[in-house]
Amino acid sequence: MDGNALIKIEHLTKIFDSDDKSVSAISNLNLTIEEGEFITLLGPSGCGKTTILRLIAGLEIPSEGIIYERGEKVEGPGPNRGMVFQEFALFPWRTVIKNIEFGLEIQGMPKEKRREIAMHYIDLVNLEGFENAHPNELSGGMKQRVGIARALANEPDVLLMDEPFGSLDAQTRNIMQRELLGIWQKTNKTIVFVTHSVDEALYLSDRVVVLTSRPATIKKEISIDLLRPRDRAGKEFAKLRHEILGEVEEEVTKAIASERKKEES
Amino acid sequence: MNKKASKAQKNRTFFLSFFKVKKNRDRLIHLGISILAVIIFILAWDLYAQLQNKPYLPRPHMVFDALIASFFNRDPFSQRYMGEHILASMVRILYGFIIAFILAVPLGLLMGWSKHVHNAGNPIVELIRPIPPIAWIPFAIVFFDEPFDTAFIVFLGIFFPVLINTIFGVKRIDPIIIDAAKTLGVTKRNMLQKVIFPAVIPTLMTGIRIGLGIGWMCIVAAEMVGVTGGGVGFYISAMADVGRYDDMFAGMIVIGILGFITVGGASYIERRVSRWMGMR
Numbered sequence: 103m104d105g106n107a108l109i110k111i112e113h114l115t116k117i118f119d120s121d122d123k124s125v126s127a128i129s130n131l132n133l134t135i136e137e138g139e140f141i142t143l144l145g146p147s148g149c150g151k152t153t154i155l156r157l158i159a160g161l162e163i164p165s166e167g168i169i170y171e172r173g174e175k176v177e178g179p180g181p182n183r184g185m186v187f188q189e190f191a192l193f194p195w196r197t198v199i200k201n202i203e204f205g206l207e208i209q210g211m212p213k214e215k216r217r218e219i220a221m222h223y224i225d226l227v228n229l230e231g232f233e234n235a236h237p238n239e240l241s242g243g244m245k246q247r248v249g250i251a252r253a254l255a256n257e258p259d260v261l262l263m264d265e266p267f268g269s270l271d272a273q274t275r276n277i278m279q280r281e282l283l284g285i286w287q288k289t290n291k292t293i294v295f296v297t298h299s300v301d302e303a304l305y306l307s308d309r310v311v312v313l314t315s316r317p318a319t320i321k322k323e324i325s326i327d328l329l330r331p332r333d334r335a336g337k338e339f340a341k342l343r344h345e346i347l348g349e350v351e352e353e354v355t356k357a358i359a360s361e362r363k364k365e366e367s
Numbered sequence: 368m369n370k371k372a373s374k375a376q377k378n379r380t381f382f383l384s385f386f387k388v389k390k391n392r393d394r395l396i397h398l399g400i401s402i403l404a405v406i407i408f409i410l411a412w413d414l415y416a417q418l419q420n421k422p423y424l425p426r427p428h429m430v431f432d433a434l435i436a437s438f439f440n441r442d443p444f445s446q447r448y449m450g451e452h453i454l455a456s457m458v459r460i461l462y463g464f465i466i467a468f469i470l471a472v473p474l475g476l477l478m479g480w481s482k483h484v485h486n487a488g489n490p491i492v493e494l495i496r497p498i499p500p501i502a503w504i505p506f507a508i509v510f511f512d513e514p515f516d517t518a519f520i521v522f523l524g525i526f527f528p529v530l531i532n533t534i535f536g537v538k539r540i541d542p543i544i545i546d547a548a549k550t551l552g553v554t555k556r557n558m559l560q561k562v563i564f565p566a567v568i569p570t571l572m573t574g575i576r577i578g579l580g581i582g583w584m585c586i587v588a589a590e591m592v593g594v595t596g597g598g599v600g601f602y603i604s605a606m607a608d609v610g611r612y613d614d615m616f617a618g619m620i621v622i623g624i625l626g627f628i629t630v631g632g633a634s635y636i637e638r639r640v641s642r643w644m645g646m647r
């Protein structure tokens with residue numbers, strides 16, 4: 103096993119079997135994620151991105167293949183793999199600070215100490231002053247700050263982020279992307295990010311993994327060596343965007359074609 | 368950012384106060400309509416009672432007098448004031464309610480959470496549920512002692528709505544919240560306590576509100592069959608037996624008002640708790 107491979111995915115296949123049909127979501131996917139890396143999985147809608155993250159999180163069981171974390175087989179969800187959801191998935195009955203403390207509370211950490219840690223993360227995600235608000239009082243952007251802080255407070259090895267900014271407006275999304283990079287640099291976390299936005303992938307990542315249409319497997323891996331903060335209007339950015347867009351659009355076209363074929367039959 | 372926030376806050380309070388005035392006026396209108404309807408109802412009752420002129424349909428003012436008197440005079444059967452009857456009925460409801468709650472909530476959580484427990488419990492629940500609590504009265508009288516015979520009838524009335532609402536509440540929880548809890552380290556053992564139970568509280572409160580309403584209906588029926596410790600239901604049937612219909616109606620009105628207050632109170636608490644929990 104590589105010295106600094108945090109997560110190693112080998113021959114991962116996932117088939118969803120229900121009574122009347124079986125959906126092949128992932129097919130023989132191999133991927134190694136390095137410690138401290140910001141890696142983005144990019145793919146057309148419905149290709150299996152969420153499923154890959156859920157498998158890494160341990161929320162789904164692979165049909166075939168193995169996922170290792172630090173050399174150990176992933177066999178269920180656990181606090182060392184934190185997840186941030188597109189739907190935020192906050193606990194509505196808990197205030198902001200109690201949402202963030204949740205994982206620590208589960209560990210049985212004394213109240214004083216977990217308060218202190220939670221306050222640190224409230225600071226990190228710029229939520230000062232909202233400690234005692236309930237999620238339903240917050241905007242989407244603020245909800246996701248809570249989601250990120252809640253996952254980070256557990257000090258996981260890796261942060262799995264499933265289109266975390268997908269439901270935010272364009273301005274908020276840009277701000278959140280910038281702040282996420284700041285958080286990533288401050289915490290040295292490994293981040294596995296999922297999106298279908300080429301722009302977002304390019305702005306954030308060290309490495310972009312373009313996925314094929316369903317069943318997902320790796321189509322292309324592209325290292326992004328641009329310095330941060332990246333200029334979205336820059337020439338190199340545009341060049342890379344053009345290149346990746348080409349790859350993605352090929353898959354989108356395929357996906358639409360296969361949908362159409364299904365409808366016709 | 369703070370400055371901006373406080374300005375937004377000011378704007379908001381301005382709009383809120385504007386709406387409050389309008390809201391208060393609306394509320395007054397609603398209340399006025401309700402009061403008017405009650406007055407019309409009483410007038411219609413009075414008119415009909417006069418036309419009929421039968422002893423078993425007394426006029427409203429006679430019932431009102433009987434109602435007031437019942438609080439200051441002992442009844443001829445058990446030598447109790449109305450206050451004591453009310454207390455006796457309430458104690459029975461409280462017993463029935465507490466036992467129903469203690470059993471229905473954990474069972475509902477388990478049945479909602481585990482398919483196996485649901486499969487095991489559901490047939491039994493669905494077989495017993497349609498039996499009207501009143502049908503259990505003969506059994507309860509021989510099987511339990513005062514006040515648990517009547518409390519048992521109330522228990523049956525409250526148990527099922529609380530159970531069904533708890534099960535429903537668990538099933539309605541967004542699965543993504545469960546997933547989030549799992550990734551944060553929640554295990555099978557503390558999922559019920561840390562996630563399922565709090566998530567279910569608002570629906571549970573709905574069950575309690577419905578159950579309390581049914582509880583009052585059950586208590587009257589149960590007490591009518593014969594109790595020794597008094598009770599509003601007992602008062603009603605005893606008065607009917609000796610033909611004192613104004614007193615009988617007074618007892619009925621007491622039940623109506625008590626039920627109204629209990630359910631209204633429960634509904635108020637239900638709303639407050641939901642809001643306080645940030646779940647509306």
Ligand SMILES: Nc1ncnc2c1ncn2[C@@H]1O[C@H](COP(=O)(O)OP(=O)(O)OP(=O)(O)O)[C@@H](O)[C@H]1O
Nearest residue numbers: 118125127146147148149150151152153154298316
């Ligand atoms: N629990 C499940 N049971 C059956 N099929 C499933 C399940 N979860 C996902 N799928 C199917 O697997 C495929 C991949 O879904 P997935 O949610 O991983 O895609 P995605 O790339 O995240 O899509 P999106 O861009 O819409 O978020 C879809 O066809 C979906 O319908």
Ligand SMILES: [Mg+2]
Nearest residue numbers: 151152153264
């Ligand atoms: Mg998805």
